[in-house]
Amino acid sequence: MTEHDDHAHDAEHGHGSMKLYLSVFGALVVCTGISFAVGSSPMMEGELAWMGQAFMIAISCVKSLLVMLVFMHLVWEANWKYVLTIPASLMSVFLLCMLMPDVMLRTRRYAEERWRYAAEEEYPAAILSSESAGNAVEKTDAADSDTDGESDHATDSETNTGD
Amino acid sequence: MSAHDAHHDAHHDDHHGHIQLEYQPALPINNGKVILWLFLSTEIMFFAGLIGTYIVLRFGVPTGSWPAPHDVHLKEVIGGLNTTVLLFSSATIVFALEFARQDKAAQAKKFMFITLVLGLAFLGIKMYEYNSKFNHGIFPNKPHSLIYEKPDLYYLQAVKLRLADLDGGGTTEPAVAEGGSPATPPATTEGDAGAVDSADNASTAADAAEDNASAPTREAAATASAGTSEPPPLTDDQKLCQWPEYAAVHLQDKRGISALAQLIYPLEDNWGNVVQYVQDLNNKPPELNADGQRILNEWLELEVVERMERYWVTRNTDADVEQEFGGINEDDHAKMLPIMIPSGNMWASTYFLLTGFHALHVLVGLIVFAILMLPHMTLDSSRADMIENTGLYWHFVDLVWIFLFPLLYLF
Numbered sequence: 001m002t003e004h005d006d007h008a009h010d011a012e013h014g015h016g017s018m019k020l021y022l023s024v025f026g027a028l029v030v031c032t033g034i035s036f037a038v039g040s041s042p043m044m045e046g047e048l049a050w051m052g053q054a055f056m057i058a059i060s061c062v063k064s065l066l067v068m069l070v071f072m073h074l075v076w077e078a079n080w081k082y083v084l085t086i087p088a089s090l091m092s093v094f095l096l097c098m099l100m101p102d103v104m105l106r107t108r109r110y111a112e113e114r115w116r117y118a119a120e121e122e123y124p125a126a127i128l129s130s131e132s133a134g135n136a137v138e139k140t141d142a143a144d145s146d147t148d149g150e151s152d153h154a155t156d157s158e159t160n161t162g163d
Numbered sequence: 164m165s166a167h168d169a170h171h172d173a174h175h176d177d178h179h180g181h182i183q184l185e186y187q188p189a190l191p192i193n194n195g196k197v198i199l200w201l202f203l204s205t206e207i208m209f210f211a212g213l214i215g216t217y218i219v220l221r222f223g224v225p226t227g228s229w230p231a232p233h234d235v236h237l238k239e240v241i242g243g244l245n246t247t248v249l250l251f252s253s254a255t256i257v258f259a260l261e262f263a264r265q266d267k268a269a270q271a272k273k274f275m276f277i278t279l280v281l282g283l284a285f286l287g288i289k290m291y292e293y294n295s296k297f298n299h300g301i302f303p304n305k306p307h308s309l310i311y312e313k314p315d316l317y318y319l320q321a322v323k324l325r326l327a328d329l330d331g332g333g334t335t336e337p338a339v340a341e342g343g344s345p346a347t348p349p350a351t352t353e354g355d356a357g358a359v360d361s362a363d364n365a366s367t368a369a370d371a372a373e374d375n376a377s378a379p380t381r382e383a384a385a386t387a388s389a390g391t392s393e394p395p396p397l398t399d400d401q402k403l404c405q406w407p408e409y410a411a412v413h414l415q416d417k418r419g420i421s422a423l424a425q426l427i428y429p430l431e432d433n434w435g436n437v438v439q440y441v442q443d444l445n446n447k448p449p450e451l452n453a454d455g456q457r458i459l460n461e462w463l464e465l466e467v468v469e470r471m472e473r474y475w476v477t478r479n480t481d482a483d484v485e486q487e488f489g490g491i492n493e494d495d496h497a498k499m500l501p502i503m504i505p506s507g508n509m510w511a512s513t514y515f516l517l518t519g520f521h522a523l524h525v526l527v528g529l530i531v532f533a534i535l536m537l538p539h540m541t542l543d544s545s546r547a548d549m550i551e552n553t554g555l556y557w558h559f560v561d562l563v564w565i566f567l568f569p570l571l572y573l574f
Contacts (some may be wrong), residue, residue, distance in 0.1 A: 015261065025254040029247060032568075036243050039573025056569040063565045071257050072558045073551075080190050088204040092211030099215055103223040110225075 014076045024070045028063055035059045199552045203559050206524075210563050213520060217513045217570060228505040231431045232572065235510055236295045242572035245288050246564060252281035253561045256554045263542045263550050271542035271550070272535075278557070279532040282525055289522055293515075299428075299492065300499050301507070303515035309499060310507035314421040319407055321501040322423065326400050329498060399465055400491075400498075406462035414449055424503035426467050429490045438475045441468060467491060517567055524560050531556070 035056050038044075044052045068085075069075045190197055221229055232239060259274035296302075300309030311318040397405070403423060410419035418440045425437040444463060451459060462468065474488035492500055504510070531553050535542065542550060 015264070018258070018261065021254060021257050021261075025250065028250045032243065032246050032250065035569055035573065036239065039569060040239060044573070053569075053574055056573055060566050060569055064562050067253060067558055067562055067565070071253055072555055078191050080192075084200050084204050085207075088207040088211075091208060092215070095211055096215045096218060099219040103219045106223055107225050 015073060016070060016076075020070065024066050028066055031059050031063045031066075193548055195548055195552050196555075199555055203555065206559060210520075210566075213517055214566060214570065217517055220509055220513060221570075221574065224506045224509065230504050230507055230510050234430045234504055235301055235507065235514075236299055237514075237572060238292075239572045241288060241292055242568050245285055246568045248281050248285050248288070249561050249564050252278045252285070253558055255281065256550075256557050259542065260547065260550050260554050263547045264544055266543045268541045268543045272540075275532060275535050275542060275550070279529060279536065282529045282532065282557075286522060286525060286529070289518065292518075296511075298496075300502060301504075301511050303511045308508065308511060309501045310511060311424075311501055311503050312505055312508060314417060314424040314503045316411055316420070318424065318501060318503055319404065319411065319420050322427070323404050323408075325498075325500050326404065329400075330398070399467070402461050402465055403467065403491075405458050409455060409458050410449075413451075413455065416449070421503075425490075426471055427491045427500045428493075428502035428504070429471075429488060430504065434475050434478070438472055441472055514571060517571060521560070521563055521567060524563070528553070528557050528560055 038052050038055055038059075041052065043049065074081050074085075255274045256278045259271045259278065262268075262271035262274060297307075300307070302308040311321065403426065407419035407423045410416040418436075421433070422437045422440050425433050441463070444459060448456075448459065471488055492498060492502060534540070535546075535550070535553065540546065
């Protein structure tokens with residue numbers, strides 16, 4: 001039967017060898033190790049943290065490509081693979097790009113005064129070194145018994161006299 | 164993969180002769196696989212939404228305020244271990260598929276079983292991680308979450324309320340007569356003490372409720388009630404709350420509350436600030452009246468403040484400091500006082516959202532593996548399609564974790 005031959009023919013070429021799978025697994029573990037090493041390195045705490053982050057995302061993309069191409073057998077599949085995977089991935093990236101300017105970059109151009117009323121820890125160095133702590137305090141109204149920790153709304157609605 | 168025959172041809176017009184149309188499948192794979200890939204592309208979008216949210220929120224916080232892994236009991240090594248476990252399980256499921264295609268059913272079942280065990284190990288490690296968060300009061304939502312974002316008066320209130328709960332209202336001694344400020348526990352003076360602008364009444368009421376041995380309060384106690392017994396002495400915990408409140412109310416200095424937060428739950432970056440504050444209080448004491456001075460002295464003599472300062476000095480002079488200062492919540496675990504972690508609630512929400520959904524997907528995969536383990540399931544080439552589809556789903560779960568691991572643990 002021709003179908004059986006076709007099937008056998010595909011079975012020969014539709015998958016990889018054990019050796020290939022094992023070496024891909026080894027490569028994945030090595031990539032994880034590299035990613036971990038970069039992520040734990042002192043670079044991540046300095047100014048160049050973004051470089052480490054970009055590098056780790058790149059490594060993750062490499063790992064995911066390895067899994068998708070070899071483990072999920074996409075190298076041996078026909079062109080439909082592009083139709084399904086590329087639009088979904090593009091949409092994911094577009095989603096991220098659309099959200100970035102709104103939320104992610106909102107603190108980029110904050111004025112000094114704005115920083116004081118943003119959701120921040122009580123004394124970053126900027127406030128501590130400047131004038132006395134009294135100026136940086138927001139006055140709270142009559143305390144409600146609500147012990148909700150998110151007091152940002154309180155901060156924003158109070159206007160401080162100090163500058 | 165067999166070619167379907169010509170009865171799809173609807174136009175059996177005899178006068179045109181027999182037109183044999185051959186059915187061409189749109190895709191050269193079986194329907195199950197098509198459906199599964201469509202499902203995976205929807206899953207890509209699902210997780211893209213969640214991961215995109217995380218990325219945007221995490222980088223949208225003010226610079227430097229995202230909690231460090233150490234602050235939220237996140238260990239990168241455990242995440243790396245989870246990643247390796249999941250990668251290994253991805254490999255074993257591919258092996259199972261290969262053996263199934265070669266009709267080696269026993270081998271296939273063995274490797275499928277290994278995959279199941281590894282998936283269970285992943286969930287077990289995740290439960291261990293969640294446990295360490297829950298133990299320290301880090302939950303994704305109220306009421307269990309102990310996290311406050313800023314060291315402000317709300318936080319101070321919460322700490323005092325919690326201490327009052329722990330005491331069981333111990334500061335209210337029955338011997339004191341009805342009414343009168345000394346009878347009120349610190350909890351009910353919260354409302355007064357919280358308002359900065361109702362200064363004098365609040366401060367005297369607060370002082371009266373909290374101080375025990377000073378003359379002014381003796382007078383207040385004597386005038387307010389006919390009780391003969393004095394209020395019980397303050398515990399160390401209550402003294403801890405005294406100074407920050409005094410500083411906030413009288414001096415409008417919030418650094419005291421921040422220092423209190425650090426003593427309860429130390430954060431990596433705050434050490435220097437807090438120690439500086441304590442040293443400032445010693446070297447350049449603020450101008451206080453007698454009460455304030457007494458409160459400050461009592462606060463500075465507290466053992467926990469001393470230990471913190473000592474630990475900071477040792478940490479900066481001695482490279483191997485063995486015993487770390489874990490804070491009050493660490494030493495006295497049952498207390499579970501509210502803790503202050505900047506952007507902590509945002510962190511908890513995104514972390515539990517991402518890892519929770521991922522764990523649910525892992526669980527679904529494990530259920531399918533369990534079905535494949537049933538005795539009547541022979542994993543030969545007739546089952547190869549089912550195993551392949553299961554493998555595709557499991558590899559996708561692995562893919563998501565490959566992205567989650569650096570984003571959550573290493574960023």
